[in-house]
Every structure is written in C-alpha cells, then in structure tokens.
Amino acid sequence: MRSPNRTVMVLTSQPDTTADLVVRKLNERDVPVFRFDTTAFPTEATMAAQLGGGWGGGMRLGERELELDRVGSAYYRRPGEFAMPASISPAARRFAAAQSRAGLLGVLVSLDCLWVNHPGRNADASYKPWQLTVAEHVGLRPPRTLITNDPDAARRFAKDIDGPVIYKTLAGGVVDDDGVPKGMPTSVVDPDGLDDSIALCAHQFQEWVDKQHEVRLTVVGDEFFAAEIHAGSDDAHVDWRNDYASLSYEIADVPDDVRRGVVELMRSFGLVFGALDFVVTPAGEWRFLEINPNGQWGWIETVTGLPIATALAELLQRGTTT
Amino acid sequence: MSEATIKTTEAGPRPYGMRFLQPPRRAAQPRPDGVRYSPELQLTVGADGNPWKTEAMASETSSNNDGGQAGEDTDPDPY
Structure with missing residues (x-):
C-alpha cells in the first residue's frame, strides 16, 4: 500500500481540456498535482535527477517543484514536442531536443510509479497489426x-x-x-x-463488417465504460467520425466473453487505460476494430454521464491497479 | 510498378491511401458533443494552489473527437 497523497504527475499540453477533468477531480480530493508539458523543457522547466536507489532529485517549473521520489502515479496524455530555444542553430536544436527527450523522459519513465499509460506501452500498442494479432488470439474476432x-x-x-x-x-x-x-x-x-x-x-x-451500431469501450484499470454509438446518416454508418451531429449514444453492457478478452489484451500490452472500438453486428456479435491506448474519452463522459474522469482520478490517486 | 497507373500531383506520386485525406474535422464542424468547457474547467489548479498558465484557458483545441474505425487523431508524441 502506497502512502497517501503522493503526487500525481500529469504530462500534457496546456489546452488539454480532457486532462482538466481529471485534474479537477484530483483537486477535489486534495491530491497534489504536478502538471507540465514537455514543450516547457528545457526553456522553462529544469530537472536535476541523481541515481541512487532510483532517481532522486526533482523538477522545477516556475514556482512549482516536483520531488521525483514523491511521484505516485503519472498520467501521460498529450504532451507536446520538446521546444528548444530559437536562439540556437538548427543543428543545436536537433541535438538538444534528442538529448532532452532521452534524458527527461528517460528519468520519468523509470520512476517507481503507476503510469496511465506508460508511453512505452502506448507505443507498443499503437501498432495496429500487433493489436489485431493479440485481439485475434484472445478471441475478440477482428475483421x-x-x-x-x-x-x-x-x-x-x-x-x-x-x-x-x-x-x-x-x-x-x-x-x-x-x-x-x-x-x-x-x-x-x-x-x-x-x-x-x-x-x-x-x-x-x-x-467490411456489417453493423447494428458501434461501441466505444473505455477501460480504466478494471472498470469498463461502454457506450453504444448509433449512426444517423450513411456517412456516419461507415465511420462515425464523419458526421457527429447524427450520432446518438447509449450506455452498454459488455458481454462476459468480450470483457475477458479485453482484460487479456490489456494485460498483454501492459495497459491500464484503453479506448477500444467495436462493431456490434445485427446478430449482436462484438467484433474488435482497434484499441487506442491513449484515446479520447471526454466527449463520451459528456454525452453519457459515464464517470470516466472519476475513475481515472481514483486510479491515479491509488497509484496501483490492485 | 507502372508510373502511368499511379496518380501523381505536383509534389509527385502519392500512396493509394492518401486519396482519402480530408480537411481537419475541427475546422469542418464543431466539437461532436457541442460542449464548450467552462472557464472553470480549464483551470488546472494543483492542490498546492498554484494555477497553471492562463493564456491557454480559452483555447478549444483539445480534440475530443477521435476514434472510430480509422484510428486515433495522433498528436505528436515526444516519446
């Protein structure tokens, strides 16, 4: 059991309103939050990390400080590219960006904390052919x-x-x-x-898999939030992103066999968060399309009321999936 | 491969899949849920009370409309 009130580190861009939803829940719980964008390094943020039984030391951004050994969890959302000072040459910027990426992220991803998700796991799971292989293996019936x-x-x-x-x-x-x-x-x-x-x-x-509707399934730890997405136009029937105005949503139950397969898929990739897309056929069969390991979920919470931000805040505060 | 059977542009031949490119959805239509988060929600105040920078708070650039069969809107990932 981790000690309470360890810091939650949130890596994302400043205008990320979806991350705001989680930060607000954490604030309500009096959980310390250190939010920053990798764009701020090295021009605005500094880090000094020393190895000795893990990484000690900290980061500073403006008035705020982060003690590395106080980080209990990290929420990896949508941080930007490292931004180098404009005053240095292009070659120097490339060098500095590569060194900054390897140094800063190298330290952060090796902290002994829960990552939602670890960016390395995100990177693995972003390979769609790999997703399909695992999905087929665990019985999720991809096309x-x-x-x-x-x-x-x-x-x-x-x-x-x-x-x-x-x-x-x-x-x-x-x-x-x-x-x-x-x-x-x-x-x-x-x-x-x-x-x-x-x-x-x-x-x-x-x-093409004929569909009754699609499902966006958001998984947070061991919690499942499933929303049916019903297309209201021909364009949306092919891809619901084509015509958002025509869509309607309903909260869905996840069949047991799909749930088991998703748990296995998530475990296989080392993910604790995922946004999965399924087609549900006219016969009611769920067919896996893909998993977005760092997928969006804010609009699903808005249109369905599913408490995804709360689940993420709870998971980040807990700092463990068990 | 025959050059004659590949669609070319001024910039040269383009892979088959690029024929399906579409303008950014964000520019083409409003957010899918019609939601505009309140300024209050844009306040990302840490528990220690220090506010995050304010200049980005009015921005509506977060993309909440990804997903579907075609894959995620992928922001640059520094990792």
Whole structure:
C-alpha cells in the first residue's frame, strides 16, 4: 500500500481540456498535482535527477517543484514536442531536443510509479497489426485484414472477400503537402481503384463488417465504460467520425466473453487505460476494430454521464491497479 | 510498378491511401458533443494552489473527437 497523497504527475499540453477533468477531480480530493508539458523543457522547466536507489532529485517549473521520489502515479496524455530555444542553430536544436527527450523522459519513465499509460506501452500498442494479432488470439474476432504494399495482393483480397472492403490507416498524424494536418476516415474501397500506388507504402484493407451500431469501450484499470454509438446518416454508418451531429449514444453492457478478452489484451500490452472500438453486428456479435491506448474519452463522459474522469482520478490517486 | 497507373500531383506520386485525406474535422464542424468547457474547467489548479498558465484557458483545441474505425487523431508524441 502506497502512502497517501503522493503526487500525481500529469504530462500534457496546456489546452488539454480532457486532462482538466481529471485534474479537477484530483483537486477535489486534495491530491497534489504536478502538471507540465514537455514543450516547457528545457526553456522553462529544469530537472536535476541523481541515481541512487532510483532517481532522486526533482523538477522545477516556475514556482512549482516536483520531488521525483514523491511521484505516485503519472498520467501521460498529450504532451507536446520538446521546444528548444530559437536562439540556437538548427543543428543545436536537433541535438538538444534528442538529448532532452532521452534524458527527461528517460528519468520519468523509470520512476517507481503507476503510469496511465506508460508511453512505452502506448507505443507498443499503437501498432495496429500487433493489436489485431493479440485481439485475434484472445478471441475478440477482428475483421479479416490484409496489410500490404502489393497491388496484386490487394486486388486478390478484395476479390476473395466477396463483399465490401474498407481501407483504414495504420498510423495517424497525417500532414498533407500544404502543411495542414488532415484526417483520414475509414473509406469503402472501389475495387477498380486498387492501383499501383498501393506499392508506395504499407496499406491496411479489411472486410467490411456489417453493423447494428458501434461501441466505444473505455477501460480504466478494471472498470469498463461502454457506450453504444448509433449512426444517423450513411456517412456516419461507415465511420462515425464523419458526421457527429447524427450520432446518438447509449450506455452498454459488455458481454462476459468480450470483457475477458479485453482484460487479456490489456494485460498483454501492459495497459491500464484503453479506448477500444467495436462493431456490434445485427446478430449482436462484438467484433474488435482497434484499441487506442491513449484515446479520447471526454466527449463520451459528456454525452453519457459515464464517470470516466472519476475513475481515472481514483486510479491515479491509488497509484496501483490492485 | 507502372508510373502511368499511379496518380501523381505536383509534389509527385502519392500512396493509394492518401486519396482519402480530408480537411481537419475541427475546422469542418464543431466539437461532436457541442460542449464548450467552462472557464472553470480549464483551470488546472494543483492542490498546492498554484494555477497553471492562463493564456491557454480559452483555447478549444483539445480534440475530443477521435476514434472510430480509422484510428486515433495522433498528436505528436515526444516519446
């Protein structure tokens, strides 16, 4: 049992309103919070950590200090890139950014505390092919999937599926040539459009799974918060992100076999938080689509009332999943 | 691979998947739940009473609208 009132470290950007929800719950519980963005290092934040039975020392940001050995848990949300002083050369900035990343994060991720989630585990679980492998192994029934840069393989897959096929990205963060970050929703594939540009990178194709509705399942420790997402338009039926205005939500129960599979999947990746997406077929079968190890949940709490922020605050305050 | 069968732009050929790029949702439509968190919720005051910086509090840039079959909106992750 950890001593009470150890500090919760929150790593995220300043305008992260979802993290605000958790910080407010922690404040209500009088739990010390040290929130900072990696963007502040090294220009605004300083760290001095010395090895000796773990890392001792601390961080300072403005008027605030963090004793490293007082950290009971860490909430890794959406911290920004390290920002280097503009006054130094590009080469110096690159060097400084790499050293800062390895030094600061290297110390923080090795602290003896609960991470929600440890960024290394997040990174592992972000590989969608790996997710699908584990999901299949634990019985969560992902769609038939092809990952390829072979146009012929893509065309054969589309033919063999004998039904609609969708394309979905393997990684996010797409920035177009105009420098603008853009989205890429799931899209139904035109088999005649499967051309040789498939050869230019890895692509993910899946069978279309007919759906009654989708479920966004948010897992916090051993607590499950499931919300049905019902599409109200054709666009939203393909990908609910296409038309939020048409969506309606209902709180859902999670079938026991799905719950067992999700627990196993989370354990396999070492995750204590996850936002999972499922299709629920007209026959009521849950089919795994993906897990977002650092997924958004604020809007689900807003539209359903599911107490996700409270669960996160409790977990962070406890500092252990047991 | 035949160059003729790859769609090209001024910047050169683009992978098949890039044909599905869409403008940022945040610019295209409001937050999915229509929620605008109150200034109170933007106050990220630690238990020691020191407020977090205030200049970001009015921002509505947090993306609460990810998910779905196509994957997460991925912010740069320094890790």
